[in-house]
Amino acid sequence: MKFCDECGSMMKSGEGEDHWVCDSCGYEIGRDDGDDEWTTESQVESEIVDVSDAEDKGLPTTTAQCPECDNDRAYWYMQQIRSADESETRFFVCTECEHKWREDDH
Known part of the structure; x- marks a missing residue:
């Protein structure tokens, strides 16, 4: 995730995903190699844990x-x-x- 240096809004990947684009003010900036370590929620694999037969639900x-x-x-x-x-x-x-x-x- 990247925030705009001009207006502070959240930026999104531009076409080709080689740069960031601000939807609010249109500011654009190139993506750094370090930006690849950030992933979107759709790219993260999650493990589903079945707790249906657990005795304590952790709720009052x-x-x-x-x-x-x-x-x-x-x-x-x-x-x-x-x-x-x-x-x-x-x-x-x-x-x-x-x-x-x-x-x-x-």
């Missing part, structure tokens, strides 16, 4: 009634799913059947 637990199996314990976490000026939504995951639901679901 609370008393919550599962709508699927009536278990009374659930993991919970907060996630921002709306715009930044809206409050976060609390999600629950049953400790027994792993059913997932939101706090405002009925």
Whole structure:
């Protein structure tokens, strides 16, 4: 990733990927050999780790009634799913059947 020396915006690879181009102000600069060590997310290979049968999910637990199996314990976490000026939504995951639901679901 490279930032524009003129306006500070993030630069992107230009045609042929031999130079950087700023979308905001049009400033261009050649790519150095050291720039090759940076990769984009699509170029990075990731390893998928299966933790579905792990005992501890690393999440806090609370008393919550599962709508699927009536278990009374659930993991919970907060996630921002709306715009930044809206409050976060609390999600629950049953400790027994792993059913997932939101706090405002009925």
